[in-house]
Amino acid sequence: MPETMTYAAALRAAMRLLLSQDERVFLAGEDIGVYGGAFGVTDGLVAEFGEERVRDTPISEEAIVGLAVGAAITGMRPIVEMQFSDFVANAMDPLVNQAAKLHFMYGGNVTVPMIVRAPGGGGTGAAAQHSQSLEAWFAHVPGLKVVLPATPQDVHDLLLAAYLDPNPVVFLEHKLLYKTEGPVELRSRAEDTPARIGEAKVLREGTDLTIAAYSIMTPRALEAADGLASAGIEAEVIDLRTVQPLDIDTVRASVKKTGRLLVTHEAPQPVGVGAEVVAGVCESDALDYLLAPVARVCGQPVPMPYARELERAVIPQVEDVEAAAKELVNA
Amino acid sequence: MPKRDPTTPDGARRSLLVMWTIRRFEEALEELFARGVLHGTMHLSIGQEAVAEGVAAALDEGDFITSTHRGHGHAIAHGADLERMFAELLMKDTGYCRGRGGSMHIADVAAGNLGANGIVAGSMTIATGAAFSQMMQGTGKVVACFFGDGAANEGAFHESLNLAGIWSLPVVFVCENNQYGMSMAVDKATAGGSIVRRADAYGIPGVRVDGNDVVDVFRNTSEAVARARRGEGPILIEAVTYRYRGHSKSDRNLYRTVDEIEQWRKSRDPLDRYEARVIDEGWLTSDQLEECRIEARDAVRRAVEAAFRAPDADPADLVGAAYA
Ligand SMILES: Cc1ncc(C[n+]2csc(CCOP(=O)(O)OP(=O)(O)O)c2C)c(N)n1
Ligand SMILES: [Mg+2]
Numbered sequence: 001m002p003e004t005m006t007y008a009a010a011l012r013a014a015m016r017l018l019l020s021q022d023e024r025v026f027l028a029g030e031d032i033g034v035y036g037g038a039f040g041v042t043d044g045l046v047a048e049f050g051e052e053r054v055r056d057t058p059i060s061e062e063a064i065v066g067l068a069v070g071a072a073i074t075g076m077r078p079i080v081e082m083q084f085s086d087f088v089a090n091a092m093d094p095l096v097n098q099a100a101k102l103h104f105m106y107g108g109n110v111t112v113p114m115i116v117r118a119p120g121g122g123g124t125g126a127a128a129q130h131s132q133s134l135e136a137w138f139a140h141v142p143g144l145k146v147v148l149p150a151t152p153q154d155v156h157d158l159l160l161a162a163y164l165d166p167n168p169v170v171f172l173e174h175k176l177l178y179k180t181e182g183p184v185e186l187r188s189r190a191e192d193t194p195a196r197i198g199e200a201k202v203l204r205e206g207t208d209l210t211i212a213a214y215s216i217m218t219p220r221a222l223e224a225a226d227g228l229a230s231a232g233i234e235a236e237v238i239d240l241r242t243v244q245p246l247d248i249d250t251v252r253a254s255v256k257k258t259g260r261l262l263v264t265h266e267a268p269q270p271v272g273v274g275a276e277v278v279a280g281v282c283e284s285d286a287l288d289y290l291l292a293p294v295a296r297v298c299g300q301p302v303p304m305p306y307a308r309e310l311e312r313a314v315i316p317q318v319e320d321v322e323a324a325a326k327e328l329v330n331a
Numbered sequence: 332m333p334k335r336d337p338t339t340p341d342g343a344r345r346s347l348l349v350m351w352t353i354r355r356f357e358e359a360l361e362e363l364f365a366r367g368v369l370h371g372t373m374h375l376s377i378g379q380e381a382v383a384e385g386v387a388a389a390l391d392e393g394d395f396i397t398s399t400h401r402g403h404g405h406a407i408a409h410g411a412d413l414e415r416m417f418a419e420l421l422m423k424d425t426g427y428c429r430g431r432g433g434s435m436h437i438a439d440v441a442a443g444n445l446g447a448n449g450i451v452a453g454s455m456t457i458a459t460g461a462a463f464s465q466m467m468q469g470t471g472k473v474v475a476c477f478f479g480d481g482a483a484n485e486g487a488f489h490e491s492l493n494l495a496g497i498w499s500l501p502v503v504f505v506c507e508n509n510q511y512g513m514s515m516a517v518d519k520a521t522a523g524g525s526i527v528r529r530a531d532a533y534g535i536p537g538v539r540v541d542g543n544d545v546v547d548v549f550r551n552t553s554e555a556v557a558r559a560r561r562g563e564g565p566i567l568i569e570a571v572t573y574r575y576r577g578h579s580k581s582d583r584n585l586y587r588t589v590d591e592i593e594q595w596r597k598s599r600d601p602l603d604r605y606e607a608r609v610i611d612e613g614w615l616t617s618d619q620l621e622e623c624r625i626e627a628r629d630a631v632r633r634a635v636e637a638a639f640r641a642p643d644a645d646p647a648d649l650v651g652a653a654y655a
Contacts, residue, residue, distance in 0.1 A: 034585050035514035058484035058520040059451050059512050087450070090485070125371025127433045129449035302653040305644075306433030307422035308370045313646035 002153075002183035008041050010152035010184045011173065014159035015042070015079060019049045021190060022077055025163070028055040028064055029081030029117075038083045039119055039178050065091035065116060069099045069168075072114040077163065084130045085118035085172055099168040100143030111166040115159070121174040121216055121266055122304040122315050131304035131311075133215075133267035138170045139244035139276075145169045145197055146244040150218035152182040154241060157195035164190055165197055174216040174266075200247035202254065206236035208329050209260035212251050212277055214240040217264045217316065224321035233329050243273045248280035255281050259291035260328045264321055269298035292331045297324045333556075335388045337549050337605075343614035344623060346388055346545060350380040350602055351627035353404040356413060359631050360403070360420065360434075364580065369420055373434040374401040378543075378575035381601035382507050383408040385540075385548025385570075386475050389556050395443045395461055395474040397454035401507075401574075402447030405477050406437045409444050413634035423641040430644025431652075445474075451512075452478055452485035455504070459491045462502035462565070473559045474502045475552070481512020483526045489533075492567065496533040499564035503555045506567065507542065509574040514586040530567035542570030543601040546608065573599070 005013070018025045027042060033056040036043030046054040057064050061082060068078035082088045088095065099112050122131035138146045145167050149155040155173065162169040187193055203218070204225050213221040218239045225235040236254050240247065255261050261281055263274035274296045281287065281294070300314040337346035357375045364373065376383065379401075387396065387408030398405040406416060411427070419426025420434055427437050438446030445461055448454040458476030465472045482488055483506060495502050506526050510517055518524065530537025538555070541547040548570055555566040573595040577584055584592075609615045615623075 030512075031514045033514070035582075036585075038513075038581070056515055056519075058515065059481040060484045060486070062486055090450075090487075125369075125433065127371065127431070127436060127449065129435070129453075300649060302649050303431075305431040305649065306371060306419075306428075306436070307430035307644040309422070310430060310644050310646050310649060311370075313649060 002185040004181055005152055005184050006178065007152045007155050007180050008039065008178040010156040011041055011159060012043065012045065013186050014156045015045060016048065017160070017187065018079070018163050018190060019045070019053060024075060024077040025079060026053045026055065026076065027079050027081070028057050028067060030057055030059055030083045032056060032081055037081065039175060041178065042081070061087050061090035062094060066094035066098070068114040068116065069094050069102070069112060072112045073102065073110050077113055079115045079117060082116060082118040085120035085134055086129050086132050088116065088118055088134065095144070095168070096141050100141045103167070104143060112168045113166045115162045115169045115171050117171045117173065119175045120172045121176060122311055123176050125306055125308065125311065127306040128303035133265065133299065135172055135243050136267055136272050139273060143168065144244065145242065146172065147197060147242045148172045148215040149241060150177065150215055150239050152180065152184045154195060156184055156186065157193040158197070158241065160187060160190040160193035161195045161197050164193070169197070172215065176216055180219065197242050198245035198247055199242070200238050200240045200250040202236060202250065203239050204235065204237040206234035206258065208234045208258055209262060209325055210236045210238060210251065210254040210258045211321065211325065212238045212240055212261065212263045214243060214265060216266055220316070220318045221264060221321055223318045224325060227318070227322045228325055231326065233325065235325060246276060246280065248277065251277060252281055252284045252286040255286040256289045259289050261290065261294045262297060262321070262325055262328055263294070264297040264316055266299050266315055268301040269296055270301055272298055274298055292328050295324045295328050297321050332391050333389045333549070333553055334392060337384070337388055337545050338614070340614045342388070343609045344619060346384050347605060347609065347615070347620065347623045348627055349384045349408050350545065350605065351624050352413070352630060353380045353383060353407050354602065355627050355631040356407060356416070357403055359635055363420070370422065371433050372580040374579050375576040376401045376404040376574070378595065378601070379507060379509055379572045380404055381545035381548055381605065382505065382542045382570045382572055385545045386477070386505050386552045388549050389552035390473065390475055393443060394472050394556070395445055397445045397458040397461070397474065397476045398447040399454065399477050399479060400435045400447065400449050400451070401479070402437060402477070403434070406439070406444055406447065410442055411437065411439055411444065413630060414637045417635045417638035418641050421638050422644050423638060424644045425638070425641040426644070429648070452482035452487035454478065455482065455487045455491040458502050459495050459500060462495060462500035463498065465501050466498070471560055472501070473556050476502055476504050478504070478506055479512060480506060480508040480510070480517045480526060481515065481520065483529065484520055492529070492533040492535065492565070495565040496535045499562060501559040501562070502565045503552060503559055504565060504567045505552070506569045507572060508569050509572050511574065511578070511586070513578045516586070527567060527569040535565050535567060537567040537569065539569045539571065542572030543599045543604060545601060545605050
């Protein structure tokens, strides 16, 4: 029986399962112990599993991610946390030049099974250095997988899928999702997870247009779809769930059905994941089914501002998705 | 020349005024936050006022500071306008960053505040670069770089001290050791058990000062600044102090005891201690001291009222704003 829980709790439950199931798993990060993590995600885990396996680290992002790489290639299964995804900028070498490369560069004689969890996104008033959506950076680096779960069930299942994956996985959690609630079926073994990295999910079926979203834009797209429905427009909503690898087939199939495509993400539009989705559709026969130009509803190309109204203007809102969808359908 | 000397009657009045202003400013922010009129979070430096003032007083007009996420005190001590600070936090167009930066990013580059920084140790390499620039341009100016005990474990700390060391750059690194980096006690985070001794590794002087004694901070910083100005290179100052409030607004204080906080507050408060000293030394009378307190309170009140009346930041101004 699924129970209702928050995104944070479902994520914590997945970490608890992994810590219980596999001795090689450990957590490391800043203030993840008694503080419970900046967003309370690891609350209580240190009491359950001890300071050895739920490790508070000094403020040393490069060392935290490097630690994970070194541990992963020598038999452990690290899950490390960047307190905010922005700080991964301090750890780009171990992530990009090391974790992502080693398997290939060493001719396949090593794997790097590690997870870097990081809260991203804006809407909290934390401004430019604590609000970014950096998924496109990572998705552009061959060797990294990039996962952005949108629901409590998915965050649980995808963390387990990330653990089962032999590659380094960047696991991006939107801060505004932590407190959202939903039904969650807790797995009793990681292997029971039905989620696969690289599989999108159609969350709502529709005939008039396809909205491809992920992370925080998934609930916003669903809300927009409700609004559109009352205006007589039936949107199909796809949660991409992972952006590297990207499940373009699901998007293509949907576009063939609806004839219209809107892609939305909070990250700035230029050179973003949306462009990749659009190109992927255009490279297939789905192109022939398009009845209107494609649309992107994305973040404004400025650093995230602090002031509430400024921040709101930069982040795509439900109304923005709804308006763009109407324009597409009525074009 | 130091901007003011807290060991003289006139300097004492001004330093006390700055310290009370910092405290009242942050108390006012707490109240605004509780009323729900602010956005985001903030990091308060209540209890650490003597470090900000001791360092800023020792700088000359035109010298630079770089600041941290806990930077209100640094900005105020280095001469920031209270109304523009409040306006920033109240999301006004008249704020220091036009409402774009908020609490963590107050900057006034023209006045020598190169900016508060949301990235731990993020300002350390910048301070080093600004000091390099002073050396190259021969300005004779000095940079004071504030950072926390937690920042001393970032690569940026080590790279900055090394670079400043080999090139003898005019930068004074000021570690505000307030005992914790968020929840992590400094002892637990610091291999070797001492931040100040890390200076040895880079061949630069290191000095540990009582960060709750504005006079001690001032004297040591003055010497460091004079030395840096003479071209004799950087210094690491470790100022031992304590943060009374939570790390930020979401802190449940699970990693320390109420007793510990009370101990520091009762017996080592920087304002209590400086006021006692000022009276003892005869720098000010108790009436003058009371005047300082009232002046600080009134200045904060006036500033917040004026800031409320300013126009809000305007989303229309965001277009193209990422580029100069
Ligand atoms: C690179 C980076 N890592 C982590 C953080 C999150 N964070 C902000 S302040 C802080 C603690 C900093 O401790 P310290 O340097 O001692 O300064 P204090 O907060 O005590 O003034 C942490 C972990 C950050 N902002 N930037
Ligand atoms: Mg500290």
